[in-house]
Amino acid sequence: MLANRLNASIQSHAHDELFILQLSTTFPLKLEILAIYFPPDHLPVPEIIWRLKQDDIHFQTTLVISLEPTTDLLTYGKDRTNLWVIPDSRALTNLLLSPNPVEVLTRLFATQLAIITLSPYQTRRIKNQRIFFFK
Known part of the structure; x- marks a missing residue:
């Protein structure tokens, strides 16, 4: 459902907890791939963080969707040194x-990710010229 709402396609889905989305070329930020991680209910926060550090998603921007986000987990979403976006229940409802x-997600990214992750500035071949020009 979220992939459809974001005009994205599911690139892979290894198990019920992790989906990799290919974002549309019209997505307004410098992101092509988005991992979506659904931690199992009542999984302790240290275990969630350990799983987020695994090779299959460690270097990808990851949207962590937890139905019961604890304060401890939400703190990791506020840490701009990682690539994890962890919406609280209000932000998740707004997204859905x-x-x-797309606008809701880009605002969520802006509040939880480092600007270098989002910036359209590219030092190599420009892949998505649309992010520089508005119609």
Whole structure:
């Protein structure tokens, strides 16, 4: 459902907890791939963080969707030194119900990721010229 709302396609899905989305070329930020991780209910925060550090998602921007995000888990989303975006229940509801989910997601990214992750500035071949020009 989220992939459809973001106009993305599911690139892979290794298990029920992890999905890799290919974002649309019209996505307004410098992100092509988004991992979505659904930690199992009642999994301790240290175990969630350990799993986020595994090779299959460690170097990818990852949206962590937990139905019961604890304060400890939400603290990791506020740490801009990692690539984890962890919405609280209000932000998750907004993402799922907003008429413009791409805008909601980009704002969520802006509050939880380092600017270098989001910046359209590219030092090599420009892959997505659309991020520089508006219609």
